[in-house]
Structures are given as C-alpha cells and as structure tokens.
Amino acid sequence: MNVAVITFPGSNCDQDCFRSVELAGGSPRYVWHREQSLGDADAVIVPGGFAHGDYLRPGAIARFSPIMGAVIAFARDGGLVVGICNGFQVLCEAGLLPGALLRNESMRFQSHDCALRVERSGTPFTRDYRKGRVIRMPLSHADGNYYADPETLAALEATGRVVFRYSDARGTVSAEANPNGSLNHIAGIVNADGNVLGMMPHPDRAIEEALGSVDGLPLFTSLVGSGAGTAAHTEVA
Amino acid sequence: MNRFTVEVLVTPRPGLLDPQGKAIHHALASLGYDSVEDVRVGRAIYLDIEAGSAAEATERVEDACRKLLANPVTEDFRVTAAEPACGAVR
Numbered sequence: 001m002n003v004a005v006i007t008f009p010g011s012n013c014d015q016d017c018f019r020s021v022e023l024a025g026g027s028p029r030y031v032w033h034r035e036q037s038l039g040d041a042d043a044v045i046v047p048g049g050f051a052h053g054d055y056l057r058p059g060a061i062a063r064f065s066p067i068m069g070a071v072i073a074f075a076r077d078g079g080l081v082v083g084i085c086n087g088f089q090v091l092c093e094a095g096l097l098p099g100a101l102l103r104n105e106s107m108r109f110q111s112h113d114c115a116l117r118v119e120r121s122g123t124p125f126t127r128d129y130r131k132g133r134v135i136r137m138p139l140s141h142a143d144g145n146y147y148a149d150p151e152t153l154a155a156l157e158a159t160g161r162v163v164f165r166y167s168d169a170r171g172t173v174s175a176e177a178n179p180n181g182s183l184n185h186i187a188g189i190v191n192a193d194g195n196v197l198g199m200m201p202h203p204d205r206a207i208e209e210a211l212g213s214v215d216g217l218p219l220f221t222s223l224v225g226s227g228a229g230t231a232a233h234t235e236v237a
Numbered sequence: 238m239n240r241f242t243v244e245v246l247v248t249p250r251p252g253l254l255d256p257q258g259k260a261i262h263h264a265l266a267s268l269g270y271d272s273v274e275d276v277r278v279g280r281a282i283y284l285d286i287e288a289g290s291a292a293e294a295t296e297r298v299e300d301a302c303r304k305l306l307a308n309p310v311t312e313d314f315r316v317t318a319a320e321p322a323c324g325a326v327r
Contacts, residue, residue: 057308064305093308100310107256147253147311181254 001026001224004041006071006087008033008051008062013084016204017047023207024220033065043080043223044071046087048140048202058101058143059089068094080124080226081196082219085141088188088198097191097198098156099148101141105181109142113212114179114201116187117167120160123190124226125197128218134171135215137206139179144200146182146189153183164188164199238287239320241294246315247307248279282306291318 003021007014007030014030021028031038033051038044051062062068068090075081075096083091091097104110113136121131129135148156156162164187168177173185180200188199203216249255255277262276284301288294295318298306307314 056306060305060308092310098310100308102254102311103256105254105256107260145254145256149310181256 001042001226002040003028003043003045003224004031004038005029005045005047006031006033006067007047008049008065010051010053011047011049011086013048013086013202013204016202016207017045017084020204020207020216020220021045021224023217024224026220026224031067033062033067036066036070038067038070038074041074041079043226044074044082046071046081046083046090047204048085048087051086051090054086054143057089057093058086059091059093062086062090063093072096075191075196078193078195080223082125082223083196083198084204085139085144085200085202088200089143091196091198096196097189098152099146099189101143101200102145102147102181103143104141104145104179106179109140110144110179111138111140112179113137114139114187115167115169115171115177116164116201117171117173118163119165120163120190123163123194123197123222125190125219125222126163127225128222132171134167134169135206136169136213137201137203137216139201140205141180141200144180144182146180146184146186146200148183156186156189157184159192161190161192161194162186162188163190163197164201238289241286241288241291241318241320243284243286243294243298243316243318245282245284245298245302245306246279246317247282247302247312248314249277250311250313253311279312288318291320294318 206216
C-alpha cells in the first residue's frame with residue numbers, strides 16, 4: 001500500500017511516520033506541502049510537529065498549504081487519512097474532523113507516556129487492536145485539549161466515533177488520567193464516514209522495542225492492511 | 238483608495254475553557270486585585286489594507302476572519318476599521 005506522508009515546514013514526525021509505515025509493510029513516500037497531487041497514494045498521514053511554526057493557531061496556516069486541496073478531495077472521496085498530533089490539529093482546521101484542540105488545561109506542554117483505551121476495533125485504523133485493550137504510547141503537545149460543542153460531542157459518542165480515550169493502565173478513565181482536559185477524555189476520533197482518523201498521542205513513537213513500546217504498530221498494520229489490494233482483510237471486526 | 242488600519246480582536250467563545258485567562262486571574266488575585274471577576278485572553282491582529290471605504294475594508298477582513306484569522310468552532314471576532322490618524326491618503 002502506498003502511503004503519502006505530508007511534510008510541512010515544521011513537521012518533525014514525518015520520519016517517524018515513514019518508518020512506521022515501512023515496518024508495517026507499506027510503501028511510504030514523502031509529499032512536500034507545496035505539491036498539489038498525492039500521486040498514487042492509497043492512504044495519507046499528516047504527521048506531528050509544528051507546521052508553519054503553529055503561528056496563529058496550530059494547523060491554521062498548514063490547512064491552506066497547496067497539498068491540502070488534494071488531501072481534502074482524497075478524504076471526501078473516501079480515502080484513508082490519519083492525522084497524528086499536529087496532524088490532528090490540521091485535519092480539524094481543514095474541517096475534515098469536527099471540533100478543535102485547545103490549549104492544555106494545565107497550560108503546560110505535556111510530554112510523557114500515556115495509556116489509551118481502544119474504544120473501537122472496527123475501523124480501518126484499529127482492526128489489529130482488540131476493543132477495550134489498553135495501549136501505551138507517548139504524547140507530546142501543548143494544544144491537545146479536545147473540544148466540540150455539545151451537539152457534536154453527543155453525535156460523536158452516539159455513533160461510536162471516539163476511537164481512543166485517555167485512561168489509566170487498567171483502562172479506567174478519570175480526570176487524573178486525562179493529560180490535557182479533553183472533553184470525555186477523547187484522545188482520537190474518526191469522521192462520520194470512518195475514513196479519517198485524528199489522534200493526539202503518537203503511535204509513530206511506539207513502533208519498536210527500543211522506543212519502549214510497540215503498541216502503536218497495530219495502527220499502521222491496520223492502515224496498510226486496509227488497502228484496496230488486500231480486500232480479503234477488509235472484513236470489519 | 239485609502240489605506241485603513243483594521244483591528245481584529247479574536248476572543249475565546251464565552252463559556253469555553255480559557256486556561257490562560259484563568260492563570261492570569263489567579264495571578265491578579267495573588268497581587269491583591271480581588272475585585273477582578275473574570276479574565277479572558279484573546280489576540281489582537283492589525284492589518285493595513287487598501288479599500289474604497291471603511292465598510293469595504295471591514296467586510297474583506299471579516300471574510301478573512303471566517304476563513305483564517307479566527308476558528309469558528311472556538312472563537313469570536315470583532316473587526317474595527319480606522320483610517321490612520323495622520324490621514325495618509327494616496
């Protein structure tokens with residue numbers, strides 16, 4: 001599966017995402033933000049970092065980079081798009097995901113491991129996880145406090161679009177386990193059609209034993225196994 | 238065409254958590270400013286823009302606010318156009 005990894009000026013997890021796709025058995029390719037086409041991509045990853053310096057608001061300027069026209073069209077066509085950390089912020093600003101990511105409640109840049117409870121296993125991004133499994137990976141952000149208006153939040157919950165929630169190691173959600181104040185402890189969501197995922201924690205930094213966790217790798221094997229050429233694996237869990 | 242300086246005030250929606258405002262509120266309280274009841278922090282953006290009238294300048298900047306300068310999910314904005322005090326007219 002060909003996976004485009006978008007690189008903005010200020011992206012700093014594009015290499016992590018590239019390697020994640022490689023380890024998962026996919027074929028990654030960097031796509032510079034000035035390009036206007038995704039080429040033969042079967043999926044797109046918008047990586048973490050500080051695109052355009054996070055000026056104005058995280059993702060606000062990146063959302064208008066030339067490549068984003070192609071990313072938005074690709075997503076509207078049903079193409080698989082993953083936004084991690086800053087990538088999640090970009091996808092919200094682009095209107096591909098609902099809500100916004102506000103400053104952390106603590107006002108601090110949070111950089112540490114977190115535990116996540118997998119709320120959905122039947123998405124193209126989580127088919128290789130078991131529902132209810134608790135996974136561990138780093139998070140690293142100043143603006144990860146998920147916010148959506150009450151109607152949007154209710155719709156997300158009612159339609160099972162919350163994919164990951166911050167929890168403790170046993171899978172219990174609580175204010176103490178919530179690193180940034182996110183509503184309903186939300187760490188990751190999908191869009192209404194289920195083909196766009198945004199998450200603040202970094203699965204791309206949890207793909208090898210040397211990094212302290214491999215719990216992020218199933219996200220990439222799920223993604224790579226979701227390709228058009230692997231229809232046998234597209235049965236939803 | 239005149240040159241207008243347009244002030245954009247972007248503020249968090251009322252009722253939205255504003256951790257920065259809260260931190261400043263606490264700091265003010267610790268300095269003895271007990272009568273401060275609420276603090277909210279936004280940002281001010283100044284644009285110099287050529288336009289036929291203040292109304293036209295305002296309209297164009299409001300459009301830019303909806304597209305880029307403010308996040309419609311979380312922020313409100315207010316746009317005020319004023320000609321430079323020196324009356325720089327081209």
